């Protein structure tokens with residue numbers, strides 16, 4: 001579907017690029033010749049992933065960074081630009097999430113997720129946006145979710161933050177088009193990853209089975225399907241697509257908006273047990 005040198009000469013920054021969907025996108029972009037910057041909090045994770053990615057014969061720079069901290073983000077961007085001279089594409093993929101009845105959330109729990117997802121996306125967009133505006137060229141792709149527009153019970157901090165990211169995507173698509181910067185988003189349905197599943201589909205609640213049953217295509221997404229969609233959206237072939245959010249969910253949200261609303265059926269005792277197990281783990 002894509003030429004093997006599609007991204008030759010391009011450099012792509014992926015936040016949360018060491019694991020899950022970020023890693024799968026990184027792998028696809030590297031196969032197609034992109035140089036990469038991958039960033040997240042855990043140094044060992046991004047270092048290990050970058051070694052794997054280098055097997056495609058591209059340059060990969062892992063930079064530890066907490067996207068919640070604008071200073072760390074600015075330093076990360078300076079290092080990335082310093083090494084590669086130009087950054088063509090930014091993928092805001094890093095996220096934090098967990099399931100919880102909203103009444104049990106502390107203000108710090110809400111703040112933590114919003115700071116990663118919404119503030120983190122803003123900090124990265126600002127730091128790389130400055131560089132892209134100077135170059136008069138750039139592409140920003142934000143990973144949201146389908147409940148960014150439906151909302152969803154039990155993941156309220158994430159839903160609020162992703163809705164904000166979607167608003168940012170559409171706002172900047174208009175405001176920064178004059179600088180040659182395109183902004184788009186992908187809204188995935190369920191794609192199994194360790195990060196998401198450990199927090200959103202803990203064993204014992206039957207969440208995974210229910211998710212699958214709700215999807216009209218009756219299966220979860222394959223990582224390569226999302227990576228190929230991202231590839232198209234950030235490529236020059238999509239140069240007139242700006243301000244769009246593309247859903248990739250097998251038709252799930254149309255069948256029943258609000259992915260976690262079914263947690264209504266989980267008894268209070270199960271929530272208590274989950275909470276105890278989480279605290280014990282810490």
Ligand code: HXC
Pocket residue numbers: 095096097098099100104105106107108109110112113145158189190191195196199200259278
């Ligand atoms: C209630 C919780 C909680 C839970 C944490 N908190 N987990 N509250 N239920 N399950 C509260 C804590 O008690 C604390 O509040 C506050 O949140 C911060 O928690 P920390 O553990 O100190 O935060 P931190 O170490 O910074 O970790 C951030 C995190 C963690 C978001 C909590 O899960 C993380 O690092 N996640 C990164 C990866 C991730 O989440 N991937 C999944 C993305 S999937 P107090 O008041 O006690 O101090 C996704 C897509 C979803 O987004 C769509 C799927 C279909």
Ligand code: NAP
Pocket residue numbers: 015016017018019020021022039040041042043045065066067068092093094095096116120143144145146187188189190191192193194195196
């Ligand atoms: P994941 O593997 O847990 O990815 C999240 C990444 O974000 C991790 O690499 C994590 O690395 C990084 N991260 C978290 N907090 C950070 C911070 N403060 N600073 C920098 N990096 C941080 O989960 P995933 O499923 O692949 O999710 C990837 C994206 O897809 C997210 O935006 C998620 O919302 C979206 N999404 C996923 C699904 C799904 O079904 N999987 C569905 C819809 C949307 P560190 O812990 O090392 O920091």
